[in-house]
Amino acid sequence: MHAKGQLEWRIRSIVCVLGLLILVSVDGADVPMTILSSAVAIGAVCLDGSAPAYHFSPGSGSGVNNWLVHMEGGGWCRNAQECLARRDTYRGSSKHMPPLSFSGILGNQQSSNPDFYNWNRIKIRYCDGSSFTGDVDTVDPKTNLHYRGNRIWLAIIQDLLAKGMNKAQNALLSGCSAGGLASILHCDKFRSLLPATAKVKCLSDAGYFIDAKDVSGGQYIRSFYQDVITTHGSAKNLPSSCTSRLPSGLCFFPQYVVPQMRTPLFILNAAYDSWQIRNILAPNNADPEKTWSECKLTIKKCTSSQLNTVQDFRSEFLNAIPRMGSTSSTGMFIDSCNAHCQSGSLDTWFSADSNSIQKTAIGKAVGDWYYDRKVVQLIDCPYPCNPTCKIVKDD
Template sequence: MFSANSRAWIHPLLCLIFSLVSLDVDGGPVPMTILQSAVAKGAVCLDGSPPAYHFSPGFGSGVNNWLVHMEGGGWCRNVEECVERKGNFRGSSKYMKPLSFSGILGDNQKANPDFYNWNRIKIRYCDGSSFTGDVEAVNPATNLHYRGGRVWRAIIDDLLAKGMNRAQNALLSGCSAGGLASILHCDNFRNLLPASAKVKCFSDAGYFIDAKDISGADSIKSFFTNVVNLHGSAKNLPSSCTSRLPQSMCFFPQHVVPTMRTPLFILNAAYDAWQIRNILAPSSADSGKAWTECKLDIKRCSSSQLQTLQGYRSQFLQALPASSSTGMFILSCHAHCQSGDQTTWQAADSPVIDKTRIAQAVGDWYYGRSAVRKIDCPYPCNSSCRNIDNE
């Protein structure tokens, strides 16, 4: 299932769409900062190259507000997979290209009314551990550096020095593996900012659940255990979780969120396309390839497969935090990552729950205009999913 050549764990098409060719109603490419000073701290990408981020300065009323968004892109759980990433932009800043900001990062007031004039940062993802790794030793045979936790801290320190230490409002966000990172680093982020600042966290498609696959195996649990062990992630996982549970269990949001102190908003599809393909029905559990078409297009699922998907939705909903203080927008779309592109964040035909678009829900929650805890009806009830299903 999880071979070194498998792209399922990296979902490159989605990441390229959101990272390189996002619908740009806001402007041209955003400059990339290569953080050379991080190298001396050992805060480097898998190949030893310096980490990078894109920074669009805030203006007007948003000059002291900071939105830090972490890029997604799967994980590598063994040497072979990490070596493969080392040869592309998922493991080296040498291969990173310019990108434009859109969606939650866009600077168009109509398209992104609550965050358009904030300081907006996108941290590039080049470590394969959701920014948690920290292994000192480097094998010269592979030259792999497992330093994601150091990368995150080096970039945050650089942003603090550039004015984030005076933040009045701040939001730590991310998509997919970056959405998981926004949960794992949330309380730490809060601790690094002024006590007077309003600090919250936002996870888009990062709520990966601890569930068995269709064969009854714990595929995702095994995978995450290998990631944590390889990257030495334990020291950067929330101690509020690792003090209670085995370390690798604390890579699952459902075991971390209940003890978080910082407000969190969860944006996720109940039929998350990546989770269906890789947690529920990975190739190792589907040797007969009966799920191949269903995984690619939910409309091609058989009645029994749809019943299984409804069961997965139930497991997903049960894994969500019960606290009413956690914001939620749980769509019934077959999609993955929805905040980084204008078409899903806020557009005329963006997906809605109760006539509310994602951008409005997140803004209402962040500013406390209303409590937001929206959970969609089961598939296929939401016709507004039509433009994003199966992406």
């Protein structure tokens, strides 16, 4: 990457000088964080009871009536013990959230984000552990845990509507990882809250988690998601188009939700998603001898037998997404990278050497799909065919 591009994609670095931590923001200034104090009155709070938060960079020029709402990721907590471990961190409290800058799909440079750079750009911070689906009234005084993710989402969306999103001409609901799952689960609701005349679509980045058996033959992820739903009281907030047909525990899996969605969706995912390989295919409890430890770090260290299993997982993933050509409103960018979340950094979103399929960068593919410039359904060849792939860490 050329020097300017390298400078732009680096969001920030922490430099230690004489014992002091200095925040260096290379991709522009940190975007201010809005603490939505008014949400506390309706119980829309983080795990620790603090007010929810989001970052807002106002639109300008031709983008003044366009809105991009991006939901932060960060896994889930499935019981009180796991939620307690998050409660007093930035994953469970707005009191501990660090500052951040915008890049990738949220970037403000036309050269590196040509279709969304001047939109109203929002990042909703994630502090509930349920992909913004929880809603339990009671609070156990022993833990002081508040399971209120769905209330958080509604409170922030209502606040944004009052700030001008109710006049939106174009809107995109997106998210990464647990936020990418949330963008699917809340997509049709988001559409219903915006003007009927607005063009509204949704983007899921690394949020298409599949219902697959692990290497021991068990169904760890199905059990995990059921525990999340039970703990957070999420069932009533999952899409009724799914829960009316299937047990609520299955309605955390996009493959059972997406076929009934009414709003156009773009699926951005690695076929060898690093989180899914570590936590769905080979979770720790399914690998007591830790034979998958090296392979889970990087596919390059998989044995030939393990690689065959990983390739089978890719096939299962491809079978779980909508069929190509089933509808032009469904966009896809499924690369053969061993990555997780690819929209948040310029390095992978839209640069000279970003992750690409058929010489098309992710940012170009999403823009073409959103503005209906072309049908975008790109599925990569199997690993290790793509030399543009970069390691991308979890959000």
